[in-house]
Amino acid sequence: MTAVDTGRRHRALWADARFLLGILLIVASVAGVWFVVSAARQTVPVFVAARTIVSGEVVSSDDVRVEEVALGVLEGSYLEPSSSEGSLEEGMVATRTIASDELVPRSAVDSADAVRTTTVVLRSSVDVPAAVEAGSVVEVWSAPLVEPGIYDVPRILVADATVASVTRDDSMIGGGAAALEVVIPRADVAAVLEAMSDESALSIVPAVGGAG
Numbered sequence: 001m002t003a004v005d006t007g008r009r010h011r012a013l014w015a016d017a018r019f020l021l022g023i024l025l026i027v028a029s030v031a032g033v034w035f036v037v038s039a040a041r042q043t044v045p046v047f048v049a050a051r052t053i054v055s056g057e058v059v060s061s062d063d064v065r066v067e068e069v070a071l072g073v074l075e076g077s078y079l080e081p082s083s084s085e086g087s088l089e090e091g092m093v094a095t096r097t098i099a100s101d102e103l104v105p106r107s108a109v110d111s112a113d114a115v116r117t118t119t120v121v122l123r124s125s126v127d128v129p130a131a132v133e134a135g136s137v138v139e140v141w142s143a144p145l146v147e148p149g150i151y152d153v154p155r156i157l158v159a160d161a162t163v164a165s166v167t168r169d170d171s172m173i174g175g176g177a178a179a180l181e182v183v184i185p186r187a188d189v190a191a192v193l194e195a196m197s198d199e200s201a202l203s204i205v206p207a208v209g210g211a212g
Contacts, residue, residue, distance in 0.1 A: 043068040046078040047088065047104040052097065052135045054164045056117035056183035059092045059109055069103065079104040097135045097162060119164055120192055121181050124204040128166065128178040132206055136163045138182065140192065143201040151201050158188045160207065180204055 047064040057063075066081055082089045093115040096108050122140065132138060140158035143151035164181040182204070184192060195202060 043070045049098045049102050052100045053094045054097050054162045057094050061088045117183050123179045125201040126203045137207040138204050141203040142195045145199045158184050
């Protein structure tokens, strides 16, 4: 065998190897595209908020609905029904505000024992802006009662509360009187209850960027 024949054979083998490698790359590319398309078409049942759910609220079956959604690589990141009937696990509490029609992330709910917030109903001594609604972040201010009709300088009682509901009574003098159910940290409960029992004037005001 001449050196020329050996060189031709090596070039032929290398050409065959590159051809096979090209075929394998094409097959892998097609398989990858098929996998991505197939995964995109696969849907899973997940919970969607039927209304705005605020931090600290117990989440019931009436608060959510089940929808089939294609999640792809995000599968497992959202709350799924615990059974084929689409039931919601009992005792779940929202750990942050979940907007209406938002997919419910697993990280947005937890067991009641793990949640460090609770709800109280407060009546604001000043008008509450119309922009304050369920889901708004507000501050609770307290002005201690010194003597009948005289109050001390107001101070922040709770710096970060979330409104669960607002009941306005426009018939009352002053026009914007409202009772608000607010979610507060459990660590602030004692101070809030003390202010209420001392007949301090409580005011609910929007936090910076928190209304609406």
